Amino acid sequence: MSERQPPTPSQTTGPYFGIALTPDGANELVARGTPGSLLVWGTLRDSAGDPVREGMLEIWQADREGRYPESDSGFTGFGRCHADDDGRFEFRTVKPGGVPGPDGTMQAPHLNVAVYGAGLLKPVRTRVYFSDEEDANAADPVLSGVDQTRRRLLIAGVEGDQVRFDIKLQGDDETPFFDV
């Protein structure tokens, strides 16, 4: 076996990634009007509470049955959104099913999130859980690893077809970020 190669280091996206990475529609995983579709939205803020307009979110998620897509036709499970001037982002998608966790456990429905942008030399990684999945959330092996007082920061508020998830990069109510 050849000697292990260290990975190529990360660098910031800078502020101008929008010309390449976030064309219109990149944040729509399903078409508007798809039955059962949700609008997952929130704001991206820094430690001063100011919106981060030079920020981008990526989400990766399973389909409704809890399967991760293996092709780029149909539901791809992947979306991107450039924050707007108010730091707001939104994704039109469906709620994923639960996916298998370690040791025969099930993970609660969740979106995997990576946040990039100017001032982020490497992405931060978090997860969006859903407030209407109380039992599944209580049994989720990843959520259980988060300090109890901070778990609420990973649970998005579900109201009808609106799902609210705010991200704070630093300071009070800083979003829990994972070492992946």
Added chain:
Amino acid sequence: MRDDATGRPAGYHKDHHLSDPPWLYPDLRATRLRAPSRPLVSLTHTLSEVTGPVFSHNTVRGHESDLTAQHDGPPIGQRIILSGRVRDGDGKPLPNALLEIWQANSAGRYTHKWDTYEAPVDPNFSGVGRCLTDSEGRYEFVTIKPGPYPFGNHFNAWRPAHIHFSLFGRAFVTRLVTQMYFPGDPLLDHDPVFNSIPDPKARRRLVCDFDLDATVADWANAYRFDIVLRGREATPMED
């Protein structure tokens, strides 16, 4: 790749921590209010981490890799062929990896509405390209060498010439967004983005090499930039 008997998928090495810059690098002003301050929550990789979006020629077209052929005329600047290989940490080539690049034009100006640098916009250059690696992990772009440009980090701050790269490997956790620099650029020593990487050897891996063999006589210079994404830990069971 096979999971072990417990249903735990083989995770990816976390050796990127040895190469990557920190979140907080005070010399780069924008990190001060945006770097997370709490310890990261440890996470053993699950299906959610070891899977990732798949791309094919359904979404990526061949012509997207030539940034000099997207308009009526050729862009102004030094034409270059930029190629390399994408591998994982074990040296295995990664086929069908999506690369997305963006860059300033030869005068150092982006086609972005927020870019207010007083340098000309080139109507024949958008500065955006994509391609998929071939079966041996190879990629190739044709573009022009970007110019350096000033930025507001501190008085008289200049970014060295660079091209932004975004890559997808096989898993969401092997995503990489980085910047490639050019050899011999005197601005590298003064750039807080480049120098945020603590290890000089890791920094050096972001500088491409002049590639004489890939130049085309009477047409283009060439540079080579190889990329390594995180590799997977050994699987316990394989038939």
